[in-house]
Amino acid sequence: MSAREVNFDGLIGPTHNYGGLSDGNLASSRNAGDVSNPREAALQGLEKMRTLLRAGLTQGVLPPLPRPNFDLLVSAGFSGSDRQIIEQAAAQAPRLLKIAYSASSMWTANAATVSPSADTQDGRLHLTAANLSTMLHRSLEHPDTTASLQAIFGDDRHFAVHAALPMHADFADEGAANHVRLCATHGAPGVELFVYGRDAGESIAxxxxxxARLASESISRGHGLAPGRSVFARQSAEAINAGAFHNDVVCVGTADTLFFHEAAFEDTAATLDRLRKASDGLFDLKSVMVPAAEVPLEDAIRSYLFNSQLLVVPGESRLVLVAPSEVQDTESTRAYCERLISGNGPIGRVDYVDVRQSMRNGGGPACLRLRVVMTDAEIAACHQAVLLTEDRIDALQAVVRTAYRDRLAPEDLADLSFADECRIAREALLDVLELEELA
Known part of the structure; x- marks a missing residue:
């Protein structure tokens, strides 16, 4: 079956700010309270999308979610008009106001876990919205994310959109950031790697x-994956405690290639052995392990070497790694990438992109996209206006330049006019994407 990988990037919203809300995300903590530039952030993200579109790839986009989240603030006991609610929250619970304004849905690698139709029992493409239950600011996302996915993938002849798993620690799910699909070609049956950090009921310092492993197992069952083609591997505690809050900070894969740091998995040998057994008869696994002696774990996490997009690009005989410019700026990762592409391995080129606004909040190129492998029929059946063209990118950028602020400090969230600005900006974006029903 012929299929291709469509990257649905998150369109960075007008509330992009450095709230420092994400425990374990070192960049988020390090830059907490700094002044952000939502306009620059969104323009950087759209230019990354344009780069991939011009490379011959199919590029999609997901809209920002409605912010501020008034449901949260009302649940916290604030009442009155929108302006009164914001005024009360700013005075009495400024952290809750930051959470209500969080733009974290921009990192669509956390939006859902996706299994293509080549892997599923019913032959449909399955998407399960992530509950993101570990962090309060992210746990607010899944109802609106589900609505967005249903609006885009609404044809149930081709798609199955699943609601998020139960909001309990045992079902904690962070979406595709802990999921890798490997295959011979995108349209062929593949192996799905689910990486987890703990078992149900396990308490970890x-x-x-x-x-949670239970979340990964539940999604595999819900998507109708063949048990022998799902592999569950534990992320190393060393990586988590060094700041790899998701597996995609230390591992990325596509086609038949897994690119990962030596410290990515609790048991690397066992993980690779299970992947080889699961892929037997489908493809020969290519593993590219980066030794800690060449790239210290600290450098890998600071530069986000592995939070890059690993792509099959038309006309390229080897894979292309789209990495953040911080990889080029870090001596060990730059030197490693030079050695990597000079050899005859599966990765033949590294392209660097500027997504510094996102990087300062803890998200690289891979965080900004949700990979969805789709057949031509599935592409035709999805909502067409989210599939980008040069003209549509231009139209989105025009909205951003007009409606987004170029400076946002934490105290600006108390500005009573800001909520109206955000609503107007989002409605203009939804109009470009013909998703007015989400307004």
Whole structure:
């Protein structure tokens, strides 16, 4: 079956700010309270999308979620008009106001877990919205994320959109950031790797282990995956406590290639052995392990070497790694990438992109996209206006330049006019994407 990978990037919203809300995300904590630039952030993200579109890839976009989240603030006991609610929250619970304004849905690698139709029992493409239950600001996302996915993938002849798993620690699910699909070609049956940080009921010291094994197993069953083609591997505690809050901070894969740090998995040999057994008869696994002696774990996490997009690009004989410019700026990762592409391995080129506004909040190129492998029929059946063209990118950028602020400090969230600005900006974006029903 012929299929291709469509990257649905999150369109960064007008409330992009450095709230420092994410425990275990070192960049988020380090830059907490700094002044952000929502306009620049969104323009950087859209330019990354344009780069991939021009490379011959199919590029999609997911809209920002409605912010501020008034449901949260009302649940916290604030009442009155929208302006009165914001005024009360700013005075009495400024952290809750930051949470209500969080733009974290921009990192759509956490939006859902996706299994293509080549892997599923019913032959449909399955998407399960992530509950993101570990962090309060992210746990608010899944109802609106589900609505967005249903609006885009609404044809139930081709798609199955599942609601989030129960909001309990045993079902903690962070979406595709802890999931890798490997295959011979995108349209062929593949192997799905689910990486988790803890078992149900397990208590762990240190930074939060955000993905529970029960969540991964539940999604595999719900998507109708063949048991022998699902592999469950434990992320190393070393990586989590070094700041790899998701597996995609230390591992990325596509096609038949897994690219990962030496410290990514609790038991690397066992993980690779299970992947080889699961892929037997489908493809020969290519594993590229980066030794800690060449790239210290600290450098890998600070630069987000593995939070890059690993892509099959038309006309390229080897894979292309789209990495944040911080990889080029870090001596060990730059030197490693130079050695990587000079050899005859599966990765033949590294392209660097500027997503510094996102990086300062703890998300690289891979965080900003949700990979969805789709057949031509599925592409035709999804909502067409979210599939980008040069003209549509231009139209989105025009909205951003007009409606987004170029400076947002934490105290600006108390500005009583800001909520109206955000609503108007989002409605204009939804109009470009022909998703007015989400307004």
């Amino acid at each position: 240190g930074y939060p282990s955000r993905q």
